[in-house]
Amino acid sequence: GIQVEQSPPDLILQEGANSTLRCNFSDSVNNLQWFHQNPWGQLINLFYIPSGTKQNGRLSATTVATERYSLLYISSSQTTDSGVYFCAVETGNQFYFGTGTSLTVIP
Amino acid sequence: KAGVTQTPRYLIKTRGQQVTLSCSPISGHRSVSWYQQTPGQGLQFLFEYFSETQRNKGNFPGRFSGRQFSNSRSEMNVSTLELGDSALYLCASSLEGRVAFFGQGTRLTVV
Numbered sequence: 159g160i161q162v163e164q165s166p167p168d169l170i171l172q173e174g175a176n177s178t179l180r181c182n183f184s185d186s187v188n189n190l191q192w193f194h195q196n197p198w199g200q201l202i203n204l205f206y207i208p209s210g211t212k213q214n215g216r217l218s219a220t221t222v223a224t225e226r227y228s229l230l231y232i233s234s235s236q237t238t239d240s241g242v243y244f245c246a247v248e249t250g251n252q253f254y255f256g257t258g259t260s261l262t263v264i265p
Numbered sequence: 266k267a268g269v270t271q272t273p274r275y276l277i278k279t280r281g282q283q284v285t286l287s288c289s290p291i292s293g294h295r296s297v298s299w300y301q302q303t304p305g306q307g308l309q310f311l312f313e314y315f316s317e318t319q320r321n322k323g324n325f326p327g328r329f330s331g332r333q334f335s336n337s338r339s340e341m342n343v344s345t346l347e348l349g350d351s352a353l354y355l356c357a358s359s360l361e362g363r364v365a366f367f368g369q370g371t372r373l374t375v376v
Contacts, residue, residue, distance in 0.1 A: 176315075189364075189365075190304075190348055193366065198369060198370075199353045199369065199372065200367060200368070200369040200370060201355065201366065203365075203366060206363075206364035223301065225279070238356040243338040244308070250321055251296070251313045251320050251321045252298065252310040252321050252323070253300070253308075253310060253357070253365065254310070255300075255307060255308035255309075257307050258307070
């Protein structure tokens with residue numbers, strides 16, 4: 159199966175700081191999504207981004223499919239941004255998940 | 266539009282019992298997939314159904330099974346529960362080849 163690597167595994171930021179999360183994947187994929195897992199376990203969609211760049215408020219994402227990586231940018235971080243961020247790639251009707259980046263934003 | 270609904274939210278079972286989890290997809294979505302999340306193994310794919318047919322299955326023992334009904338609702342069943350089956354089980358639905366949406370999950374504890 160496809161290997162998905164996320165970095166860094168853990169990140170601690172001061173409120174207001176910016177951050178970049180990275181996702182590398184080992185093969186061509188049909189779909190790539192970024193999720194934020196809330197404290198109750200639900201995976202909240204952030205971006206559907208098999209290629210290109212998208213922005214949604216303080217968050218933006220870029221996927222370079224030919225180089226098999228994606229980046230998630232968080233600007234002006236807030237304490238509510240804390241949690242685990244997952245990158246997932248889809249091929250063959252299944253998602254392969256990375257191990258996540260655990261983000262802690264301190265006031 | 267209602268999201269993906271999973272029931273029950275929490276479940277406690279005893280080793281050796283069996284359990285059935287339910288997932289109702291977003292209206293119009295015909296693809297439903299299931300994932301297991303544990304601290305040690307992360308998020309792992311169980312199986313995917315489309316129009317009542319299992320199209321893909323992950324590397325799990327035969328104790329794990331599922332099905333999809335004509336209204337796209339899906340159930341997964343785990344028989345002869347083991348302690349290691351304790352996990353968060355997540356269901357996702359999507360239109361073919363489009364963005365997937367996940368439910369809130371069922372947290373299963375096996376004692």
